[in-house]
Amino acid sequence: MSANNESKRKLKTKDLAACAMLSAVAFVLQLLEFAIPIIPSFIKLDVSDIPALLGTFALGPVYGVVIELVKNIIHLPFGTSMAVGELCNFLLGAVFTFTAGMVYKYKHTRTGAIVGCLVGAFAMSAVCIPLNYFFVYPAYVVIYNMPLDAIIEMYKTILPTVASTPTDNTLLNCLIIFNLPFTFLKGLLEAVICYAIYKPLSRLYRR
Numbered sequence: 031m032s033a034n035n036e037s038k039r040k041l042k043t044k045d046l047a048a049c050a051m052l053s054a055v056a057f058v059l060q061l062l063e064f065a066i067p068i069i070p071s072f073i074k075l076d077v078s079d080i081p082a083l084l085g086t087f088a089l090g091p092v093y094g095v096v097i098e099l100v101k102n103i104i105h106l107p108f109g110t111s112m113a114v115g116e117l118c119n120f121l122l123g124a125v126f127t128f129t130a131g132m133v134y135k136y137k138h139t140r141t142g143a144i145v146g147c148l149v150g151a152f153a154m155s156a157v158c159i160p161l162n163y164f165f166v167y168p169a170y171v172v173i174y175n176m177p178l179d180a181i182i183e184m185y186k187t188i189l190p191t192v193a194s195t196p197t198d199n200t201l202l203n204c205l206i207i208f209n210l211p212f213t214f215l216k217g218l219l220e221a222v223i224c225y226a227i228y229k230p231l232s233r234l235y236r237r
Contacts, residue, residue, distance in 0.1 A: 045089050052081035053100035060105050060119070069208050070184040075216060078119075082127045083224040084231060087143060091131030098123040114169045118161060126154040126217055143225070151217025158213045159205045167201065 056078045063074035078101060086094025101123075102116040109115050133146030171178050178201065185192050185204040192207055193200045 045093070049085060049089065049093050049096060050100075052085045053097045053104070056081040056097055056101035057104045060101055061108065068188070069212050070181075070188065072181075072184070073209070073212065075212075077216075077220050077223065079123045079126055079217070079220045080224050082123055083130060083147070083220060084228060086127040086131030087134055087224070087228060088231075091128045091135060094127030094131050095124045098127060111170070112173055114166060114173065118166050121161060122154050122158055122213065125157050126150040126220075129153045130221075143228075144221075147217070147221035147224070151214050151221060154217050155210050155214035158209055159202075162205055162209060163202060 059080065060076050060078035063076035065071040065073070066075055079098070082094045082097040082101070085097045098120050102120040105116055105119075106113060127150065130143075130146035130150030133149055134142045136142070137145065167178065167181065170176065170181070182193075182200050182204060185208060189207065192203050195203060196206065197203055
C-alpha cells in the first residue's frame with residue numbers, strides 16, 4: 031500500500047511540474063501577440079492556449095484551466111488594461127480548454143480530441159460576444175478614455191457596412207462579423223498546432 035501511495039505521489043508531483051512548465055510556456059506565447067490586418071489592430075492574435083490545450087489532454091480539464099489562470103496571473107504586470115485583458119483571456123481560454131478536455135475525457139480517442147477542439151472553439155467564440163459586449167468594451171472605454179464610437183470606427187474602416195448589418199446594433203454587428211469568426215479560427219489554429227505536437231510531447235512526458 032505504501033509503495034502504491036508513493037507511486038501516486040510521484041505521479042502527482044510530475045503532473046504539477048508539467049503544469050508549471052506549460053504555464054510558463056503559455057505566458058511566453060502570450061507575450062508574442064501580434065495584430066493581423068483583417069481585424070482592428072487593438073485585437074491581437076496569440077497562441078498561448080496551446081500549452082493549456084496540451085495540459086487538458088494530457089493531465090485533465092482542470093489542469094487546462096489552471097494553466098490558463100497561472101498564465102494570466104503572471105502576465106498581469108506586463109498588461110496595460112488593468113487586468114481586463116487578462117480576465118477576458120482567462121475566461122475564453124478556460125472555456126476552450128475545459129470544454130475540449132471534457133469531451134476528450136468521455137471520448138478518449140483521436141476523434142474525441144478533434145470533436146472536443148471543435149466544440150471548445152465554438153463555445154469560446156460564442157462566449158466572446160456577451161463577454162466583450164457587456165464587459166470588455168465598456169471597460170476599455172473607461173480605462174483608455176476612448177469613446178465607443180471611436181472603437182466602432184476602427185471596424186467600419188475595414189468594413190463600412192458593419193454599421194447596419196446584420197442588426198441595428200453596430201457594436202453587436204462588429205462582434206458577430208469580426209470577433210466571433212476571429213475567435214473561432216484562433217481556436218482552430220491552436221487545435222491544429224496542438225494536434226501536431228501532442229503525440230511526440232506525450233511520449234516524452236511518459237518516459
